[in-house]
Amino acid sequence: MKAAESLSAAASVEDATSRAAQLAAAHADAVDREGRLPTEVLDALRAEGLLGLLVPTRHGGPGLPLRTVVNVCRRLSEACASTGLIYAMHQSQSAVAIQHAQNSDWLQGLLARMASGQWLVASATTEGATGGAIRSSACFLDPQTDGHLRLRKNGAVISYAPAADVFLVSARRAEDAAPTDQRLVAVLRDQIQLHAHAPWNPMGMRGARTDRYDLVADCGPEQVYAEPFSVHMSQTMLPTSHLLLGAVWLGIAVSALGRARAFLRHRNRGGAPLNPIANLRLAEGETLVQQFRGTLAACMALYEDADGPQTATERMVSYNALKVGASELVVRVTDIALRICGIQGYMEPGEFYLSRHIRDAHAAAVMVNDDRILGSLSTVVLGVPLNRDL
Ligand SMILES: Cc1cc2nc3c(=O)[nH]c(=O)nc-3n(C[C@H](O)[C@H](O)[C@H](O)COP(=O)(O)OP(=O)(O)OC[C@H]3O[C@@H](n4cnc5c(N)ncnc54)[C@H](O)[C@@H]3O)c2cc1C
Incomplete structure (x- = not known):
């Protein structure tokens, strides 16, 4: 990006962040009290193009540096920490999707959809059977006779699931793989079924809507990231x-x-x-x-x-x-x-x-x-x- 372009990109991110932060501040107490997603702020983040900031220009995003996104995140969190938390988790998952797409057509295509649709990316690494030990999984990628993969993850802890467009889910590479022999798979919203456990009443970060689910996903093998x-x-x-x-x-x-x-x-x-x-x-x-x-x-x-x-x-x-x-x-x-x-x-x-x-x-x-x-x-x-x- 040329200097003038990057300056105007920075100014527009600054303005868009101010508007989104104002909205987040206005709704922060209601979001906390009602334990609901900050939907009006998420809509604004999409409309302002702030969700796809990291996506590289060759995939249709502005390709801004992580530092810019970290500062946006801090500003949003000053206004409403639940909004900031959602934004932080989404951007961290986006960074993974960007860094590790390698030369896969499907995973690169996902980046283009993240930019054009301002998709929200959620994370499903925690699992009931393994608790907080996210470097090991019980669930596994199970090849089906039609060539698809099925994945069942019970007791997955997922924030903002109702608003997410894509989920990065960790699982064992195969049924006979060791618990730490894991792969990440990008699952689209219409490929996933989420059966919610009884809702939690969290102490804080109530707007992030962190809940437990039994997750069943059906997706193609091309949606699995190649590296461990x-x-x-x-x-x-x-x-x-x-x-x-x-x-x-x-x-x-x-x-x-x-x-x-x-x-x-x-x-x-x-x-x-x-x-x-x-x-x-x-x-x-x-x-x-x-x-x-x-x-x-x-x-x-x-x-x-x-x-x-x-x-x-x-x-x-x-x-x-x-x-x-x-x-x-x-x-x-x-x-x-x-x-x-x-x-x-x-x-x-x-x-x-x-x-x-x-x-x-x-x-x-x-x-x-x-x-x-x-x-x-x-x-x-x-x-x-x-x-x-x-
Ligand atoms: C607000 C919020 C949002 C979240 N959103 C998501 C999400 O979107 N996606 C997702 O996948 N997960 C999410 N999580 C889950 C999170 O990533 C952790 O997995 C979870 O908080 C860990 O829960 P835990 O404390 O019960 O588990 P553990 O880490 O297992 O800890 C339980 C207890 O065991 C002790 N302990 C266990 N193992 C060790 C060890 N090796 N060394 C030292 N002490 C140990 C700990 O000190 C603690 O006392 C979220 C959690 C929170 C609070």
Whole structure:
């Protein structure tokens, strides 16, 4: 893309993001209260062309960099974290679809449809039998006599399934394959049947409509990505999901601290005596947000510097450290915001009410359990040098 074109693309993304974020903010409380998808915002994201931002120009998209999308995600999350979460997961799945289509006509054609139809991509990796251990599957790709593949995945945890156009589903390569010998398959909405379990009443991220399903899919063998799922995970899904979700958690933290600052300004304007302790808390929150932004920015730069000197292991440790650090920081910052706002943050209604932010923040540590991530790092970190240069 030429410089002038990329400038105007950036300006139009900026404007479109502002409009979508305004809409998301207007509906955030209703979406949370009713535990419903932010359909009006998803419609706007489609209409504004913000869903297909990563799709390369040769497939009809603008081919914008992940950094742009991470910033869109943060802006949406400041307004409504459920919307941000949907956007983050969709873009991470899109990145996988883009990076790993290889020379498959069908999978490349999917990218063109994602751009032209502004398709929403969902993820079905978690499974009842294996729980949070997404690097192993019980379900498998089962060839049928007519040449199709059938896939039955029970207890799949899927966010925003009713709105999704395509699902990336993990499964064992074949019935006799080991649990970790997995492939990813792109299944279209009309190829999938979802039998919902009793609906969950989640603590937070209620607008993402994360529910459990028994999934049955019938699709063609050309819809299976050629490389093992482990390659998608390490090369694309892990870095992009931690960067995009990191932007979601940062968005929540910024929004909560913004409410706390507005609360203090409101008090000051009303002539209340200065509250040095609350001001100190605000400063503490600001330092944590700076730390948060710094870690996210460092990982973003690491992602962009694909040819840099860091080993694959060092990169994996950095992205996972971002995930675990962000889960802690977002909870700490929302807690600080609550202490500053006091009862005004605790009680509804009111412009300083923080319940939604606090409940949404707790999704970070659970959505791929932090302990599982630390567990997977616990042996690796023994060999990673601590005294690396900046
Ligand atoms: C808001 C939200 C949206 C989600 N959306 C989707 C989606 O769209 N698609 C999808 O596929 N999944 C989704 N998930 C599921 C998510 O990806 C995880 O699989 C799920 O949250 C893990 O659940 P868990 O904590 O019960 O499982 P586990 O990770 O199994 O953790 C259960 C317990 O076991 C411990 N534990 C287990 N194994 C280890 C280990 N090896 N080391 C250390 N501790 C261990 C954990 O500490 C924890 O106490 C979503 C989850 C949330 C919260």
